[in-house]
Amino acid sequence: MNRVLTSGQQRSLRFFEGEKYLVVTGLLGFVLALFCAAIAWVNGEVVAPDGNMLKAFSFNAALGLFLLSTAAIVPFSGMGSKNRIFFRWSYISIAMYSYFAETVQNYRGVNPRFVAGGTNYDVAVGSIFALVAFLLILFYLYLAVPFFRAKAYRLRPALVLGIRYAICAIMLSFAAGIWISVNEGRSVGLGGNIIWLHGLGFHALQAVPFVAWLTERRALRSSVNHRLIHLTGIFYFLGLLVIGWQTLLGHSIFEWTVLPLLAAFCFLLAFVPVILLLRKTKQLARIRSANEPNGKSLHGQ
Structure with a gap:
């Protein structure tokens, strides 16, 4: 029941x-x-x-x-x-x-x-x-x-998994907001700016559930869907941690140094599932368009 x-x-x-x-x-x-x-x-x-x-x-x-x-x-x-x-x-x-x-x-x-x-x-x-x-x-x-x-x-396993990761990222954003208040401003050191950590964390609420939503609409096994969501969620969160570390050191996240490049790499990996899922969508569209004439002719017979 x-x-x-x-x-x-x-x-x-x-x-x-x-x-x-x-x-x-x-x-x-x-x-x-x-x-x-x-x-x-x-x-x-x-x-x-x-x-x-x-x-x-x-x-x-x-x-x-x-x-x-x-x-x-x-x-x-x-x-x-x-x-x-x-x-x-x-x-x-x-x-x-x-x-x-x-x-x-x-x-x-x-x-x-x-x-x-x-x-x-x-x-x-x-x-x-x-x-x-x-x-x-x-x-x-x-x-x-x-x-x-x-x-x-149980309501929506894939989507709720993505939301869970997004919520963890949001908690980092809230922590960054507290940091701004305690610091009495967003600037840290010579070039650090807490607002980037604060803002990017909240955007996880759009990014990770979007990937989860895409997996629900593709003909993939549940285990594959979950792996893709885990990939996005984990690397998005790691990217935020690296940005936070760079900011704590008082440096800009736009420097061409190890930590900003590592953060960019993490975010790039986080969006790999989007590329894979969109490619899957195009493949399915091609298959449907290729089979459509045959379907029509069979229907006509």
């Missing part, structure tokens, strides 16, 4: 299912990003004394993409309706405050994270923003835990 139910769930579950409001909140980030870009284009990116509209642009766009990607995977978490509602509205509330703090404060010329010489209001907004950043991590852990349970894995 359980197996039949699981099969039915696997057929019916779809990306973004039941997460309309989380999707709308994510799209709002792109609208605000365009607004910030327009302000920067008209008035310049810097707003005296400490605001920067391009930073607000990148933050809103990144948070919007993160929310959309999260909304896509929530249906496969195996969480009950009450837990999903709790997570959904908690994250929407956090996102709305983050949009407000980042956009309004930069527009007013205030750095929303590191307030220097601001009013009591600015200090309060910054303090709450720090708490919100912590809650962003805490509630994502609330979402992450169910993905590592058997219930979620």
